């Protein structure tokens with residue numbers, strides 16, 4: 800997705816240890832026009848897949864997730880990172896190790912929002928080791944629903960997430976793929 804690639808190129812800041820900061824359009828300030836294009840792009844990729852819900856994880860997955868859900872005309876669910884007082888009913892819980900925060904979070908989704916037989920599209924802002932995507936996929940499968948695909952805004956292809964998800968049989972569609980972030984320089988897959 801060219802528009803997104805240009806944004807990442809122009810505004811992304813490479814931090815130590817392979818972390819990319821994109822807080823001017825995705826992780827803090829959000830660009831609604833870019834989010835709308837992201838939603839349209841995921842719609843065109845998954846239009847024929849009979850998606851019934853989009854599932855993401857708070858907080859940075861919510862903007863691309865809601866625009867994708869809007870385009871596909873289905874609800875968005877976001878997994879919460881902590882059990883809140885209002886989630887006292889039956890919940891699915893999975894442990895997810897956070898690559899950027901270096902800590903394990905419990906993510907939760909209320910059981911009432913995913914029905915058996917649903918076809919769920921997982922959307923997230925970044926793919927690194929695949930921890931978040933696998934945690935969300937386990938929740939979908941616990942519910943007796945199907946993971947119809949995994950849509951990623953920015954994939955860091957030098958980390959193993961994509962390979963592991965493909966090996967597990969999931970369809971992965973990433974809008975931008977970063978081949979390397981070494982020496983504070985960004986290289987994109989296909990342009991190295």
Ligand code: 5GP
Nearest residue numbers: 818819898899925926927928929930931960
């Ligand atoms: P994974 O679970 O695939 O290891 O990592 C993906 C999650 O970690 C995403 O939900 C995202 O919030 C965060 N993440 C991983 N790498 C980066 C990065 O380079 N930059 C930012 N901003 N977030 C990242």
